[in-house]
Amino acid sequence: MKISSIAYLSWKYLSYRPLKTLALIAAVALTIYLPFALQAFINESTRILQERARSTPLLIGAKGSSIDLALNSLYFTEQALPSVEYGAFERLEESNLGRAIPLHARFEASGAPILGSTLDYFEFRGLSVAEGRMFTRLGDCVLGASVAKSLGLGPGDKIVSSPENVFDLAGVYPLKMRITGVLATAHTADDDAVFIDLKTAWTIEGLAHGHQDLTTPGASDAVLSRDGNTIRANASVLEFMEVTDENVDTFHFHGDRSNYPISSIIAVPDSEKSRAITLGRYQSDAATEQIIVPFEAVTKLTNTLFATRKMVLGAFVLLGVTALGLSALVFVLSFRLREKEMRTYAKIGATDFTIRTLKFAEVAAVLVIGAAIAAVAVIGTQSLASQILPTLLG
Amino acid sequence: MKLPIPVLVVSLAFLASCDKAFESASVEGPSVAAVNYPLAYFAERLTGDFATIIFDCPEDEDPAFWKPTDADIARMQSADVILLNGATYAKWAATASLPKSKTVDTSIAFKDQWIFVEEAITHSHGDDEEEHSHGGTAFTTWIDFEQAILQATAVKGALTRAFPDQKDTIETNFAALQTDLEDVDNLMADAAKGLQDAPVIASHPIYQYFARAYEVEVIELVWEPEMDVDEKAIADLKAAMEAHPGAKYFMWEGEPLAESVEALEGLGLTSFVFTQCPNRPESGDFLSVMKENIEAMKSLP
Numbered sequence: 001m002k003i004s005s006i007a008y009l010s011w012k013y014l015s016y017r018p019l020k021t022l023a024l025i026a027a028v029a030l031t032i033y034l035p036f037a038l039q040a041f042i043n044e045s046t047r048i049l050q051e052r053a054r055s056t057p058l059l060i061g062a063k064g065s066s067i068d069l070a071l072n073s074l075y076f077t078e079q080a081l082p083s084v085e086y087g088a089f090e091r092l093e094e095s096n097l098g099r100a101i102p103l104h105a106r107f108e109a110s111g112a113p114i115l116g117s118t119l120d121y122f123e124f125r126g127l128s129v130a131e132g133r134m135f136t137r138l139g140d141c142v143l144g145a146s147v148a149k150s151l152g153l154g155p156g157d158k159i160v161s162s163p164e165n166v167f168d169l170a171g172v173y174p175l176k177m178r179i180t181g182v183l184a185t186a187h188t189a190d191d192d193a194v195f196i197d198l199k200t201a202w203t204i205e206g207l208a209h210g211h212q213d214l215t216t217p218g219a220s221d222a223v224l225s226r227d228g229n230t231i232r233a234n235a236s237v238l239e240f241m242e243v244t245d246e247n248v249d250t251f252h253f254h255g256d257r258s259n260y261p262i263s264s265i266i267a268v269p270d271s272e273k274s275r276a277i278t279l280g281r282y283q284s285d286a287a288t289e290q291i292i293v294p295f296e297a298v299t300k301l302t303n304t305l306f307a308t309r310k311m312v313l314g315a316f317v318l319l320g321v322t323a324l325g326l327s328a329l330v331f332v333l334s335f336r337l338r339e340k341e342m343r344t345y346a347k348i349g350a351t352d353f354t355i356r357t358l359k360f361a362e363v364a365a366v367l368v369i370g371a372a373i374a375a376v377a378v379i380g381t382q383s384l385a386s387q388i389l390p391t392l393l394g
Numbered sequence: 395m396k397l398p399i400p401v402l403v404v405s406l407a408f409l410a411s412c413d414k415a416f417e418s419a420s421v422e423g424p425s426v427a428a429v430n431y432p433l434a435y436f437a438e439r440l441t442g443d444f445a446t447i448i449f450d451c452p453e454d455e456d457p458a459f460w461k462p463t464d465a466d467i468a469r470m471q472s473a474d475v476i477l478l479n480g481a482t483y484a485k486w487a488a489t490a491s492l493p494k495s496k497t498v499d500t501s502i503a504f505k506d507q508w509i510f511v512e513e514a515i516t517h518s519h520g521d522d523e524e525e526h527s528h529g530g531t532a533f534t535t536w537i538d539f540e541q542a543i544l545q546a547t548a549v550k551g552a553l554t555r556a557f558p559d560q561k562d563t564i565e566t567n568f569a570a571l572q573t574d575l576e577d578v579d580n581l582m583a584d585a586a587k588g589l590q591d592a593p594v595i596a597s598h599p600i601y602q603y604f605a606r607a608y609e610v611e612v613i614e615l616v617w618e619p620e621m622d623v624d625e626k627a628i629a630d631l632k633a634a635m636e637a638h639p640g641a642k643y644f645m646w647e648g649e650p651l652a653e654s655v656e657a658l659e660g661l662g663l664t665s666f667v668f669t670q671c672p673n674r675p676e677s678g679d680f681l682s683v684m685k686e687n688i689e690a691m692k693s694l695p
Contacts, residue, residue, distance in 0.1 A: 099495055119471060119493035136467040138489040180464075197491040248489050249461075 006354070010361040020334075021366065024327050028370025029377070031320040035313055036378040042309050044385035046302045052188055053298035055125075058278060060088065061264035063290045070297040073264045075189045076105045076113035083261030084289050090258060092265060095281075097274035099124070101266040104201040108162045109177070112147045114194045116201025116262075122183075124268065127190055131155060132181030138200050138208070138251055139243025141177040146191040148182040155181055158242075159194065161204050175204045176242040187386065202260055203243070203251065210240040210251035267291070331363055420472035421446050424557060427473035429484040430457040430672045432536045433500060435680040436546045437477060439571045440553055440564050448473055449674065457672050458533060461486055474556045477549055481508050483533035496556070500548040501535045508532070509602045534600045534670045538607035539579030546571055578684050585691040586610050592640040595631065595663065598647045600670055612645070613638050619648035623657045631661065643694060666690040 014021045052074050061069040061081055068080040089102040101124055104116030115121070119134065132155030135142055141159065148154060157179045177196065185191055202208050240247050269275035282291035335342075342355050350358075381388075426441060427448035428434035434449035441447070450466050451457040462470070467490050470476055476492050478484065480501035501508070509532040536542040550568045554561050586608035594610055597617040605612040613634050617627060635641050644663040647670060655665045667690055669675075671683040678686075 093494075102494075118495070119491060120495045123493070133464070133468055134471060135491050136464045136471070137491060140491065199489065199491070243489075249485070251489055253488070 006358050006361050009358055010365055013362060014365060020330070024330060024366045025370045025373065027323045027327050028367055029373040031323045032371055032374035033377050033381075035316040035320070036374070037381045038309070038312060038316065040378065040382045040385050041389060042305060044382075044389055046305065048188075048386070048389065049298045049302055050295060053294040056266055056294045057269060057275065058267040058291055059264055059294050060084070060092065060267055060282065060289050060291050063288075066290070066292040066297040067301050069264060069290070069292055070294045070301075072105050073103055073266065074294060074298075076115055076193050079106045079263050081263075083263060084265070085258060086260040086262050087258035088289055089262060089265050092267060092278075095278075097267075097278050098270035099268040101268070102198055102262045103264045103266065104198055104261070105263045106261075107201065107204055109141075109159045109194045110147075110151055110162070112144070112151070112192060112194050114141075114161060114196055114201065114204075116196050116198045118198055121195075121266075124266065125186070125188075125190060127186055128184050129181040130184035132179070135180050135195070135197055135200075137243070137248060138197065138203060139175065139177055139248070140180045140200065141194050141196045142181040142183055143179060144183050144191040144193045144195070145185040147194060153179055155179055173204075173206070173239075173241065175200070178243070198262070199253075200243075202253065205261065207255065207260055208251055208253040210243065210247050327366075331359075335359055421448060421469065425473045426475045426477065426553065426556075427470040428477040429479055429487065431674045432542065432671065432680055433477040433479060433545065433549065434674070436549045436571065437475075437553070440546075440550055440567045441557075441560070442563055442567055444560055444563065445474070445553075445557070451673060453673060453676075455673070458483055460484070462490070467491070475552045477552065479533060479535065479545075480505070481533040481535050482531040483535075498548055498552040500545040500552075501541065503544050503548060504535075504541055507541070508535075509606065511599065511602065532600075532602035534672070535603055537601070537670055538603035539575050539582055540607065541603060543572055543575045543579070546575060574681055578681060578688070581685070581688045583608055585688045588691060588694055589643060592642050593638040594643045594645050595634055595638075595641050596645040596647075596668075597650070600647060601645065601668070604668075611638070613641065619646050619650045619654075621654075622651075623654045628657065628661075631658075635661070664694060666694055 053070065056074060059069055059073050061073065062084050064081040068077075071077040072079050072081070083106070086102065089100055092100045099120065101117060101120050103121070105113060107114040107116075122128075122134070129142065130145065131148075132142070143151075143153060143159075151159070153159060158176050159179055160174045160176050163174055177194075177200070183190065183195070196204075199208065240250065243251060267278055269278050279291055281287070282289055345355055345358070346352075424441075424445040425448055426437040426445050428437055429449075430451075431449060434447050437445070437447050448469055449457075450462065450469065451460045471491070471493060474496060476497040478487055478497060478499050480499040511530060511532050536545060546568065550564055553564050557564070586604075589608075589610045592611075593613050596612050596614045597619065599614040599616065601612045601614060604610065615627075615630060615634065617623070621627070642662070642664060644658050644665045645668050646665055647668070649667055650665055658665055668687045669683060671680055675683050
């Protein structure tokens with residue numbers, strides 16, 4: 001019998017039982033696809049994590065988990081460590097060992113993390129404004145590309161910072177912020193954040209505020225006492241919850257700015273020597289902050305992911321073996337049920353070799369088609385992983 | 395609802411002008427922004443012609459109380475160096491978003507020498523300007539020329555860091571500027587000797603650093619050169635003269651009205667002009683204006 005005839009008979013049988021054939025092809029395809037897809041996603045997430053960490057030379061923050069510090073500073077996750085004082089940033093800046101960028105990643109607005117920093121952050125991360133303009137004053141913000149898209153907001157709109165705790169009436173009060181621009185897509189965590197000036201972050205924190213002029217007659221109800229140039233006001237004094245061109249001059253800061261809180265500091269040493277000196281400054285027991293190399297912290301995290309990956313891959317291999325075993329069983333049972341059909345082939349002249357070849361062709365066709373589908377899907381997943389991953393991670 | 399065509403045209407023109415304001419915000423090539431003219435002058439002298447100096451305060455406004463627009467701030471943000479005077483000068487800077495690494499407080503080196511003004515009267519310069527006060531920290535730091543040299547040194551440091559390839563030009567130009575400022579300092583000290591015998595009454599509370607540096611007792615009122623010297627003003631002046639007897643001179647921050655000069659002469663006070671030169675002068679430059687101040691002091695009887 002010709003090869004083409006065997007192929008024709010195999011195809012006829014497989015198409016005669018389409019559901020069974022498709023189920024077998026799907027089982028084979030998924031068995032091959034899932035471990036490779038998982039591998040692709042883990043590789044991509046590791047690459048993304050390490051790339052952002054690698055582009056951030058050093059991080060300084062409160063003592064504690066280096067992973068918490070890295071995740072809060074790089075991905076604006078919930079601030080798990082205590083704040084450090086702005087004075088730590090000032091001391092680092094005065095040391096002239098390179099660039100220092102303060103970060104304040106504690107608050108949220110409409111579910112998106114708020115990052116308070118200086119304009120140097122945008123230059124450091126290579127972020128540019130795609131629509132509108134950069135913030136220029138207290139109470140302004142710019143949105144990451146994904147936040148702007150998901151919230152449907154743009155320049156000229158307003159966004160309100162969320163209270164940290166709805167039950168804490170004395171806690172931070174919401175600030176209505178003016179959106180001045182939307183950043184170009186960066187395919188990083190910056191796409192998902194709301195950016196404000198560090199001074200605006202301190203305003204949300206309650207360290208700066210604007211209120212009605214206490215020297216005017218209209219504010220007399222709020223005044224407790226006057227002593228020379230000192231006016232004491234009670235809690236009824238009207239505080240502004242939005243910074244406008246009209247009231248911006250009334251906003252003022254209280255206390256020593258060196259004591260103001262920040263989440264962490266990005267340090268960008270200007271040379272290897274500066275890097276060594278900077279690292280050395282935080283090694284003593286007397287140091288109140290810790291310094292980390294984000295790449296090392298993230299590598300520690302990805303190594304944990306790697307251990308998890310090995311377990312999951314092992315489970316997939318077991319599942320694959322089981323699926324292939326079940327597929328083999330289906331074929332064996334199918335061939336037994338088709339004994340009569342095989343005997344007919346023999347009666348019309350087919351040899352044992354031809355019949356075995358026929359059976360092999362059917363099995364091979366299912367395996368090859370399943371493997372081909374899996375291969376295409378894996379290639380597609382690998383090329384799309386960098387775009388799919390942020391969506392899956394929310 | 396249909397909008398009339400002229401309204402649409404005007405609206406579109408307005409929107410277009412807003413866009414253009416921000417489009418023209420950034421400056422091509424090296425640039426330095428300054429919050430007042432003395433700092434802009436120092437930057438101009440030090441950079442020669444390799445950088446554009448951004449100083450956008452309108453000529454008829456005092457940069458200390460000028461409120462830049464969002465477009466003005468955006469233009470400053472684009473500069474390679476932003477020079478602040480410090481000592482609470484230009485209060486808008488406290489709420490503006492400026493890149494920290496490019497912003498320099500030029501008076502921070504002598505922060506412990508800043509003068510704190512405990513009591514101050516809130517006032518305005520004309521009907522169009524908002525009320526303000528000179529309370530808090532005195533900020534006309536540069537009319538003590540030793541402090542001006544320290545500020546110029548801070549400008550030099552910032553420019554050298556921002557433009558390392560221009561270091562030689564900046565150093566050479568700084569040496570010349572330092573010599574000029576030292577000369578003015580010596581001339582100022584010399585001219586001020588004629589004012590040290592008796593209190594000098596000043597039209598505005600802006601001479602604290604001059605008074606301390608050149609050992610002149612300055613009694614400061616809150617007058618404006620263009621104001622009518624009315625009965626209340628004369629009463630305030632007489633009270634000041636009684637509290638500080640022996641005053642012979644009245645120092646104006648700008649050219650006063652002839653009637654005011656005449657009225658003061660009637661009280662035995664000779665007027666002269668000492669301008670702090672916070673904004674770009676109509677003619678000459680910072681040094682020539684300061685030399686005019688010195689000449690005015692030297693020509694006093």
